[in-house]
Amino acid sequence: MTALAVGTRRSSGLGDNVWVRFAVRRTGRLLLSLWVLVTAAFLMIHALPGDPVRAALGPTAPLELVQQRRTAMGLDDPLWLQYAHYLGNLLSGDMGSSMTTGLPVSEIIGARMGATVELAVLAFAVAVIVSVPLGTLMAVLAGDGRRRAGDWMFTSTSVVLATIPEFLVAVCLVFVFGVQLGWAPVAGRSGPGSYVLPVLALALGPAFVLARLVRVEMLAVLQTDYIRTARAKRLPPRVVYLRHALPNAVTAGLTMGGLMLGALVAGTVLVENVFAWPGLGGTIVSSILAKDYPTVQGVVLVYGVGVLLVNLAVDVALALLDPRSAIRES
């Protein structure tokens, strides 16, 4: 693109430098958050009341064993040295070893992360695939001034579903489809059928919340002047709704969608425990209960990084869909 002339800097906002500035700012924020996350994970062990090794091995463990472990983990070194080691090890992919099994934490995470990512990605995909057409449809119907009863039912259903957290939805699904109807397996990960209930449990609430959001945004967008312009051009309704209205409605809904995707990542913890899903959610709970702190540390880090990456993806998608957001952010 051409160099910006003096005085038109504000109006020609899409010069390269805007994108560069956006990338720099966004990367800076990511690095800051990452640093806070890593430091928090590191400090977690030191913020614990008492000795983590003693807590993990139990009150009956011999003192020599505790001391031996402490030395092995470097817990007797000065704090800054431990921090430096921790950062160095992280960079080389070493997250320490489990206190209960002795396995490397990175290995434990590697073995279980796939199942969690699958669950989260599938659930988000389902939520988006259901919510965008549903919300659009409800907005178009409501905008026509017809079917008020349907609109009311949709709104109240989505309000109720938004209140119920994933794990309670999961319990209800287990009851209805597992216990009463016997249609789908309710535990473990074996074959495509076992995905149905966990994915549904995770996706149902977000799907309706997103659909409601899309509906509200769509209704607002349909009132705008540029939609009137699109109608004045006599574009077919399909083009007006899908090409002109939807991108604008979705841009506004995307921020919320990103927040929900983050919450969905966290929601997998509970849902995995309902369905005995072999993912990180089971690992983090069992390792917290077993006081296996290196594993907890590693898993918390993985969840945190996952959320940060989701937020980054949303911001980038937002900037691509609606370039003004890249500028507005500053």
Place this chain on the structure above:
Amino acid sequence: MAGGSSRRWGRAVRSPLGVTAAVLLLAVLLLAVFAPMGWQARADAVHPADILQGPSGDHPAGTDLLGRDIFARVLVAARLSVELALAATGLGVLVGLLLGTAPLLLGRRAGRWAGALVNVAVAFPSLLLALFFAVVFGVGAKGAVLAIGLATAPAFARLTQTMAATVAGRDFIAAARIAGVGRVRILLRHVLPNIAEPLVVAATMAAGSALLAFAGLSFLGLGVQAPGYDWGRLLGEGLAQIYIHPAGALAPAVAVVLAAMAFNLAGEVVARAIGLRSAESGTPAGPVTAPPPRAAAATEPAAPLLAVENLRVTFPSLGAQISPVREVSLRLRPGEAVGIVGESGSGKSLTALAIAQLVAAPGRVDADRLEFLGADLRGGGAAAHRRLLGTSLAMVFQDPMTSLNPTHRVGHQLAEVVRRHQGADRRSAWARAVDRLHAVRIPAAARRARQLPHEFSGGMRQRAMIGMGLMASPALIIADEPTTALDVTVQREVLRLLENIRTADSVGLLFISHDVTVVAQVCERVLVMYAGRIVEDLPSGALLQDARHPYTRALVAAVPGMETDRDRPLAVIPGRPPDPARLPSGCAFAPRCPLATEVCREQDPPLAAYDGDRRVACHHADLAPVAVAPYRTTAGRDES
């Protein structure tokens, strides 16, 4: 509390939602206080003979592994569940308030650190934060309260920060600061009281979320530990037996959801009561006042471009029908420029939309005749005339800043017209778009076509809108206040552009404006609208000097000229235009008209032919213009 706000509260609480929320919340709180007194013994009584029984008269929700009554246990668990959730919320609110008001209390630098901390923390879902803190504070009820409390804090801090910053920017805070009031005192006396209501709403809803979060942690085994039990723990115990005994898991689940909903609904009701959220409302009601339609009294010229007779736009309004546009008849020859003037609310823009078939449901357009280029536009829906209207009728709207789609490139928005209606391929449509942008004198059109609307100035956007209308070969341009949002020099350029297009290709122009002088400049004929009707139809040459309707004269008189005496107040038309839902009987202008007599208040004057080709709807059209002199404050333009 002021009378108005207490009335709002009363209304909110009496609404169905308000009653539901109040009853639910009261039930939950009463249960939390009294349930352990009534059912504790029953909940803890072990019956080895009745293990894992289904629901029965004795045990409405069955019994657990030790034969204890699950229903009683769910009721008793209300106390601990609500207690812990409220404790966590209280902690979260306190920490959130401290973090959120830090910028005010500690000054800029420390405040920025607090803000950065909140920003980072808010990015993480609260469940993850709660898990993190649960590790730090240890497994158990106390640890979970701390964990959930601290996990709630960032979102609350963010809310406080945003609202406090808004309030802190107001004048009275600045005044207090200048007066030397201390930071703490400003915060406590001036800032917090002004943001208290939304904070109470947020805290109420946070209590609902805390209840659910606590159930989650206890369910995972990280919250309340045996032998204590809350709803989450009961749920966890019940889930293991869900195949044998589903009620054991469902009863606590229902309890959690109901309790959480009680808090959320209460928050929602309070939010509505204090006006944070508006309930969905309809259009204002009003009786139908529709005078009988009259035939238009105009002669038939040859081959009109646009012929409209007795146009009416109707909107349903809570059972009744209101008609903001009535009995509008007009005619346009090819190349002719006709203006419609009137105050806002006179129905001129709606008339334009109705002619263009752009009135959205639930509005309805009726007419005895509505012909454009010989095609009857009535009926048949939008699809029937899509191609004709898409290529031959161009619209230019008032606000160029909002009339272009912000997410599509300008060139694409132009090219789309010929791609849809004339089947042009992508390349030739784009070339045409660039050519049209060039035609409306947009510099560097090829580069500009690739830009998004926000990169255009207001005048450029309006020219792009006009260019969009020129993509095909328009026969009529309907311009609805096309220059109102533009500054005066840009306004002149746009008007000149419209004029050039009109004369070069003999394109008709229907020009809607509230600006009498602009209309007199641009148009050959002028239609004056008042309260949804045309009240005068006259050649623009007669507009400034020889208007017959008192309303038209008042509009003209309200325009300040070069000779206007600036020491005297500007002339205005006293009173307001009537609400279309409550039109007075007789002439709609009568209540504001200095010439009004008894007949005006009883009979609505018809739009009758006057002096050859003019039309006017006034009982006193023949009275001398001098009679409206009280309106005028401009000395130089008096006819005398």
